[in-house]
Each structure stands twice: as C-alpha cells, then as structure tokens.
Amino acid sequence: MLPGDTNHRQRGSAGLALVFLVAVVMGSMLMLHTAAVISVGNTARALDLAQQNLTMNAQLEQLTAETALNVRCAGYQPSTLSYQEAIHNLAALIPSSDAIVSISSAPSTVPILHWYPVLGGTPETLGAPSADLTQMATPELRELLGANVSESTTFDVNYRTSREVRGANINYDTTVACRLVAVPLSRYRISGYDMPEDIGAADSAVGWPSSFAPTDIMPRGLVPGRDPAALARLVTSPNRPGHYRRRALLAEAYQYVFSQRYYDRVADYAGTTHFCNVDGSVANPILTGGSGASGIYSLDVGRFGQGQLGSLTRTSSAAVFYSTMAGSRLVLTDSVGSGSAVFLLVIGPASAASGQIELEISGSIGRPIVIVAANANVTAGPGTVVNGALFLDPQCRVSAGNGPVSIGHVSYWLGSTTVTTNAFRPGVMPAAAAALSPRVIYAATLTRSL
Amino acid sequence: MTARRLPTKGFTLAEVIVGVAVFGVLVIGTLTLIWTSHRILFPRRIEDGGRVLCVAPSATTFADAVVLHGQFIEQLKNARAVYVFGGVHPSLPPEASQLTVKPLTAGELPVITDFTAGLPLGPLKFYQLYQNALGPMVISPNAEDFTVVVIGPRNRRIELTAMVQVRRSSSSVSDGGSSESFARWDVRYYDAEGNNSDYAFLEHVDVAGSAAIGATHNWYRYQEGVVAEEGPVAAVFPDPWRHPGNRIAADFQPPSFSRFIYLLHVTR
Numbered sequence: 092m093l094p095g096d097t098n099h100r101q102r103g104s105a106g107l108a109l110v111f112l113v114a115v116v117m118g119s120m121l122m123l124h125t126a127a128v129i130s131v132g133n134t135a136r137a138l139d140l141a142q143q144n145l146t147m148n149a150q151l152e153q154l155t156a157e158t159a160l161n162v163r164c165a166g167y168q169p170s171t172l173s174y175q176e177a178i179h180n181l182a183a184l185i186p187s188s189d190a191i192v193s194i195s196s197a198p199s200t201v202p203i204l205h206w207y208p209v210l211g212g213t214p215e216t217l218g219a220p221s222a223d224l225t226q227m228a229t230p231e232l233r234e235l236l237g238a239n240v241s242e243s244t245t246f247d248v249n250y251r252t253s254r255e256v257r258g259a260n261i262n263y264d265t266t267v268a269c270r271l272v273a274v275p276l277s278r279y280r281i282s283g284y285d286m287p288e289d290i291g292a293a294d295s296a297v298g299w300p301s302s303f304a305p306t307d308i309m310p311r312g313l314v315p316g317r318d319p320a321a322l323a324r325l326v327t328s329p330n331r332p333g334h335y336r337r338r339a340l341l342a343e344a345y346q347y348v349f350s351q352r353y354y355d356r357v358a359d360y361a362g363t364t365h366f367c368n369v370d371g372s373v374a375n376p377i378l379t380g381g382s383g384a385s386g387i388y389s390l391d392v393g394r395f396g397q398g399q400l401g402s403l404t405r406t407s408s409a410a411v412f413y414s415t416m417a418g419s420r421l422v423l424t425d426s427v428g429s430g431s432a433v434f435l436l437v438i439g440p441a442s443a444a445s446g447q448i449e450l451e452i453s454g455s456i457g458r459p460i461v462i463v464a465a466n467a468n469v470t471a472g473p474g475t476v477v478n479g480a481l482f483l484d485p486q487c488r489v490s491a492g493n494g495p496v497s498i499g500h501v502s503y504w505l506g507s508t509t510v511t512t513n514a515f516r517p518g519v520m521p522a523a524a525a526a527l528s529p530r531v532i533y534a535a536t537l538t539r540s541l
Numbered sequence: 542m543t544a545r546r547l548p549t550k551g552f553t554l555a556e557v558i559v560g561v562a563v564f565g566v567l568v569i570g571t572l573t574l575i576w577t578s579h580r581i582l583f584p585r586r587i588e589d590g591g592r593v594l595c596v597a598p599s600a601t602t603f604a605d606a607v608v609l610h611g612q613f614i615e616q617l618k619n620a621r622a623v624y625v626f627g628g629v630h631p632s633l634p635p636e637a638s639q640l641t642v643k644p645l646t647a648g649e650l651p652v653i654t655d656f657t658a659g660l661p662l663g664p665l666k667f668y669q670l671y672q673n674a675l676g677p678m679v680i681s682p683n684a685e686d687f688t689v690v691v692i693g694p695r696n697r698r699i700e701l702t703a704m705v706q707v708r709r710s711s712s713s714v715s716d717g718g719s720s721e722s723f724a725r726w727d728v729r730y731y732d733a734e735g736n737n738s739d740y741a742f743l744e745h746v747d748v749a750g751s752a753a754i755g756a757t758h759n760w761y762r763y764q765e766g767v768v769a770e771e772g773p774v775a776a777v778f779p780d781p782w783r784h785p786g787n788r789i790a791a792d793f794q795p796p797s798f799s800r801f802i803y804l805l806h807v808t809r
Contacts, residue, residue, distance in 0.1 A: 110564065113567045113568060116571055117567060117570055117571040120574040124574055127600055130600065131603055131604075131782055134607050135800055138611065138800065141614045226621070227694070229660075229808040230661060230662055230807060230808040231662065234659070234662070537619065538618055
C-alpha cells in the first residue's frame with residue numbers, strides 16, 4: 092500500500108464521519124421537532140373531537156325534539172309511525188361523513204298531552220313550569236312558555252356516535268332527555284299569527300276545511316313588512332331559518348284551530364244539545380239563556396250551560412253556533428257576570444265572499460269565555476270588556492270604529508287587513524278561560540352527562 | 542525505467558466543492574432545525590407584569606389553552622343560554638347601536654341562582670336584569686376583548702355555570718437602547734365547580750395585528766322597545782400555537798388562524 096492511499100482514505104473517512112455526525116444530529120433534531128409538532132397536533136385533534144361532539148349533541152337534541160313533535164303533533168294528529176320508527180327515519184338524514192349515529196334505545200311512544208275539549212277525558216291542568224322543564228328550556232322557549240303550561244313526563248333517547256380516529260373506532264354514548272309541553276295560545280294578550288303557508292311551513296297533514304280554503308292573495312310571511320319585528324336587512328335568506336321553527340309550530344297550531352278536525356272535535360264535545368243554527372232555518376236545541384228567531388240568536392252567556400234537544404238534556408261548557416247565510420246575527424250578553432268558563436265556536440258561511448256571520452258582543456262579558464270565530468264580523472260597543480279570549484280566523488273582520496274592546500286575549504291573522512290594530516286593548520285573562528284555550532306543543536331537550 | 546508519480550492530493554476540486562456544499566446545507570439545515578425546535582420547545586420567556594410569559598408559538602401554553610377550552614366545551618354541552626359581552630356588531634343597524642354591550646370586569650364567577658326575571662334574547666337585557674350580580678362593564682375595552690357567560694342546569698336548577706374573560710393588552714420589552722412591542726393575551730376561565738384556569742402569552746404586535754381575535758355578533762331582529770334578538774356570536778379566542786401548528790416562527794404571517802373558534806348561541 093502506498094502512503095498516498097492511506098492519506099486519501101483517512102481524509103475520506105473523516106469527511107464521511109463528519110457528515111454522518113451532522114446527519115445524526117440533524118435527524119435527532121428533526122425527530123424532536125416532529126415529536127413536538129405531532130404532540131401539539133394530537134392535543135389539538137382531541138380538542139377538535141370535543142368540539143365535534145359539542146355540535147353533535149346539539150344535533151341529537153334537535154333530532155329528539157323534532158321526532159317527538161312529528162310523531163305527536165305534526166298536523167296535530169298522532170303519526171302512524173312509532174317514535175322508534177320516526178327517529179330512525181330522521182336519523183338517517185344526518186350526514187355520516189365524519190360520524191355514524193345509531194340509536195341505542197328510544198321509547199316506542201311519546202306521552203300525549205290532552206287539552207280542552209277532551210271527549211270522555213280530562214284535560215291536563217295548567218301550572219307553572221316545573222324545575223325539570225325550566226332547566227331544559229332555552230331563553231326563546233322560556234319566553235314562549237309563560238307562566239301556565241301543561242307538561243308531559245320526561246323520556247330519554249340514547250345515542251351512540253362512532254368516529255374513526257387514526258384507525259381506531261371511538262364511540263360516544265349520549266342520552267338526550269325530552270319533555271313535551273303545551274302552552275295556551277292565549278299566552279300573549281294580543282297575538283298576530285302566521286299561517287304555515289306564510290312562512291314556508293305548509294303542512295299537508297292538516298287540510299283547511301274546503302269551505303274555508305285560503306286564497307292566493309295571502310301574502311308571504313317573514314319578509315320585510317310582514318313581520319313587524321323584522322328588519323329587512325336582517326332577514327335576507329329566502330329559506331326558512333331554523334330560528335323560526337317554533338314560529339312554525341305556532342302557525343301549525345293556529346291552522347289546526349281553524350281546521351275541520353278541530354271544529355269536529357268541539358262539535359263532538361258540545362253535542363247535539365249545544366249545536367245551534369243561527370239562521371233559524373233548522374230546529375235548534377233549547378239553550379238556557381238562548382233564544383232566536385229570523386236569523387238573530389241571542390245568548391245570555393251568564394246563564395249558559397244546559398241544553399235540551401227533544402228528550403235529551405245535557406250540560407256542557409261548549410257550544411257551536413253556525414250560519415250558512417250572510418247576515419245572520421249572534422248576540423252575546425251577560426246578565427250574571429260570573430261563573431265557570433264557557434267555550435263558543437262561531438262559524439260563518441263558507442267564505443267571506445258569501446257573507447259573514449255577525450257576532451255582536453252587546454255589553455261586557457264578565458263570565459270567563461273563549462270564543463273561536465270563523466268568517467265572522469265582530470262588533471262591540473265602545474268600552475266593552477270581555478273577560479276571556481277571542482280567536483279570529485283569517486277571514487274575520489273587526490271594525491275599529493266599534494272599539495276598542497278590552498279583552499284578555501285576541502288572536503288574529505297577521506296578514507289581515509280587516510282587523511284593525513286598535514280594535515283591541517289588553518285586558519284581564521282569567522285562568523279559567525286560559526284552561527279552555529287551544530294550545531301549542533313545544534319540545535324541550537337536554538343532553539344528560541353520562 | 543521511470544517510476545510513475547503517485548498522486549499526493551486527497552480530493553479533486555470538484556469533490557471539495559461538492560463536499561463543502563453538502564456540508565454547508567447540512568449545517569444550515571441543522572442549525573435551522575435546532576433554532577426552530579428551540580424556539581418551539583423552549584420559547585422565549587419574558588416577564589411581564591410580574592408573570593413570566595412565553596412568546597408565541599408555545600407548545601406548553603397551547604397545552605394550557607387546550608385544558609381551558611376542554612373545560613369550556615364541557616360547560617357549553619349543556620348550556621341553555623350563552624351571552625357574549627363585548628365585540629363587534631357588523632350586522633346591527635346604527636340606530637340599534639345602544640344594544641351593544643362592553644365586556645364585564647368581573648374577576649370571579651358572578652353568582653346568579655334566581656332566574657325568575659327570565660333569560661332574555663340579548664346580552665343588554667340580560668345585563669339590565671342581573672346587573673347587581675354581574676358587576677360593572679369595562680369602560681374602555683380593546684376591540685378584541687370579550688366576556689362569555691354560560692347559563693346552564695346545575696343540580697336541577699338554572700345557574701350561571703361558567704364565565705370566560707378574554708383580554709388584550711400591550712407590552713414592551715426594553716433591552717438597552719432597543720425595545721420590542723408585544724400584544725399580551727389573557728384568557729381566564731371560571732366555573733361553578735370552582736375550576737379556575739387561564740393561559741396567557743405574548744405575541745409580536747405585527748402578528749397579533751393580523752390575527753382575527755374577538756367576538757362578532759349576529760342579529761336576528763331588532764325593533765326598539767319591542768324585541769332585540771341576537772343570533773349566534775362567532776367567538777375567536779387567542780391561540781398560542783395557531784392551527785395547525787404551522788406558525789413555526791414568532792414572525793410568521795398568516796394564513797394561520799385560531800383553533801379556538803366557537804359559534805355561541807344566546808338561544809337555540
């Protein structure tokens with residue numbers, strides 16, 4: 092071996108060793124750096140998962156509530172689906188891009204809330220929201236509930252959410268508690284309501300009675316000018332915002348109140364002894380406090396209660412008065428001024444074009460009363476006080492020149508041009524009348540920690 | 542016979558040039574990695590206001606932030622209402638500007654156990670109802686400052702369950718004739734279980750100025766004296782690391798954004 096070869100190899104080995112050393116140091120630092128970044132990344136991903144679960148919890152609460160509402164009161168008639176079937180159908184709509192939601196357990200049925208009139212049963216009494224309900228209610232729902240509600244028992248739905256994280260399947264178990272609550276539509280003293288069509292929430296499950304079908308002239312809802320509390324610049328989406336879900340529930344409830352099914356329900360409850368034709372064209376039952384002839388029927392509300400048809404005599408808190416002709420008149424008086432609450436359903440001719448039934452409130456009514464009026468022209472003398480609630484369908488007419496009427500509650504269609512806004516002023520709503528008012532159903536939910 | 546002359550030189554010129562180049566690259570890379578790793582693993586620490594704070598990016602402060610936000614998320618899971626005080630209101634008409642509220646000064650969790658006065662649909666009304674418990678507002682807050690108040694069930698009652706305070710302040714460090722300016726971020730969390738946690742860090746003002754930290758309010762509707770109903774608030778908290786860890790140096794400029802972003806609903 093020559094001396095030059097040795098030097099060459101020694102220098103070469105030293106150079107390689109130096110490069111190797113630098114590479115080792117650099118690799119170590121790279122690994123350290125990578126480990127730090129991965130560590131931070133893993134911590135951050137854990138936080139991301141927690142945030143995803145936060146969102147998922149909100150979705151599961153909504154799923155639970157919507158299913159309960161769909162099963163129990165979509166169109167205010169019980170669904171043919173069980174709760175389990177309905178919730179599986181709805182859960183299938185949740186995108187499964189990052190998580191798979193399965194329902195571990197769900198009740199087959201949800202509780203029923205009964206309210207007046209209940210044929211052969213007893214409506215639930217109203218009371219203050221329970222502590223369980225209060226802790227479940229969001230601010231919006233609390234506002235809508237008010238002080239008098241009826242509640243169902245709480246039922247639970249258990250979910251399992253599965254996510255694949257770095258090759259591992261992670262399951263989260265969540266329990267959502269749900270409680271239905273019914274609120275009288277007399278919750279607010281003066282309510283302007285929407286119809287479902289107004290807010291894009293048309294529900295085919297409830298059909299209008301053919302004789303009261305709304306026309307196309309009904310304006311669209313939730314647009315500037317329709318919602319008195321809306322600002323044009325804040326309501327820009329043509330789609331129905333989720334924010335208005337409960338407003339849609341209210342619209343459905345009012346649609347039900349002015350539907351054939353509700354009229355039938357009241358008529359069944361009132362019975363033939365309290366089912367009166369104001370036109371006088373057919374034989375009427377004899378109502379205590381009632382009398383009529385030639386298209387004018389007078390009812391002394393203070394004495395109302397007993398009705399007689401042939402040999403059948405009954406006492407009822409409800410009565411139906413209807414007219415098929417324009418101009419027939421129902422005159423309400425109260426010679427007593429007190430008593431248990433009464434419920435009157437007043438139905439006019441088929442459409443406003445055919446004329447209306449005249450509903451004249453002649454003097455103040457002190458006895459607690461709920462009046463549901465369809466296609467009626469309501470008149471009252473100045474200073475009249477009605478100790479109860481008046482629900483007006485979209486075809487009703489109220490003249491401001493005859494008012495204002497002090498009343499515990501009035502509901503009118505927000506799009507109406509025939510109910511002047513100064514026709515009423517808020518009065519006293521007796522609890523006995525509130526108990527007979529139609530109700531809207533909401534659902535409250537809460538995620539339970541496991 | 543003449544003997545062949547053996548080479549005495551170890552490397553050719555080309556070998557030397559290549560070797561120096563490779564070595565240089567390796568050394569520079571190593572030094573860069575060492576410097577970066579050192580900055581991340583051992584971030585610069587500065588004493589500010591009696592507290593030693595890291596200059597972002599800081600992995601350890603990020604870990605503290607994750608702990609705090611984990612606690613916050615737990616409270617949000619069952620929240621029935623969330624009110625955000627402070628922030629900007631880009632969608633609110635000028636005539637409704639009186640609805641804006643400033644952050645709270647509270648240094649501990651306010652105690653409200655009686656909510657019979659109601660849970661309103663906006664923070665101003667909430668403040669008016671429970672002002673005695675919430676205390677005064679900050680007189681001149683920074684645009685990035687905000688306070689989050691969480692209302693939720695606790696022991697089958699509605700209570701104020703958590704509060705988070707986010708504050709930005711200015712800080713400068715003098716070193717001889719030169720000085721550096723920093724933005725200081727403080728995030729403090731309080732809950733009804735007695736858990737108090739916080740994280741704080743410094744950030745070069747240039748970077749802090751480009752970060753979109755703060756609360757942005759959305760409104761559903763407003764009519765004076767009738768209704769004031771807030772939509773969700775986009776709340777962006779300070780992030781000492783920045784998603785997804787790509788802020789590899791203190792002077793790194795966006796695009797980088799906070800990982801701690803929430804949509805906080807007054808109601809749902």
